Amino acid sequence: MFTMSDDHDQGQGVTDSPKKGPTLSTSTSSFEALDPHDPNLSKxxxxxxxxxxxxxxxxxxxxxxxxxxxxxxxxxxxxxxxDMKHLAVNVKKSMTELQEKWAFQWISEFPDCS
Known part of the structure; x- marks a missing residue:
């Protein structure tokens, strides 16, 4: 079973804060809130x-x-x-007109059977 002491022995997990004792932080900062600190560090x-x-x-x-x-x-x-849609509509319209023209012309070429 994994215990807190095993974790501490491996150098992971719980660390000690210099002023407040054990914490769960892995931070290495020595900054403590409300304590005076180095102005260069602040800058x-x-x-x-x-x-x-x-x-x-x-x-x-x-x-x-x-x-x-x-x-x-x-x-x-x-x-x-x-624009492409309008072009396609116009092409379709032209093709339909040509198809009707050629169909009429093709039918009119046959001799009258009556």
């Missing part, structure tokens, strides 16, 4: 969050631009398909 953390924010904003903006492009492409395709 670095703020820089990291700022850059992460800028990165995520850029990713979301590019995704939004991609969706805008897809929307424009879909509109263009709809227009092209509409």
């Amino acid at each position: 670095l953390a703020n820089t990291m969050f700022s850059k992460t924010s800028d990165y995520l904003f850029g990713e979301l903006t590019s995704t939004l631009d991609d969706y805008g492009l897809l929307e424009n492409m879909n509109r263009a395709v709809i227009t092209k398909y509409c």
Whole structure:
């Protein structure tokens, strides 16, 4: 059976917080809330969050631009398909007229049997 001490012996799972004892966190940070901390660490953390924010904003903006492009492409395709539909209708109409013309001409070539 797997016990908490087995987990601790393997270097996984429960870790000790310097001030509060055992926790389930696997974080290696020594930061404790409401305790004074290194101002340089705070500056670095703020820089990291700022850059992460800028990165995520850029990713979301590019995704939004991609969706805008897809929307424009879909509109263009709809227009092209509409044009192709009208063209197909006109071709069908012309083919029907030609078929009727040739059928009438073919029948009129036979001698009158009466």
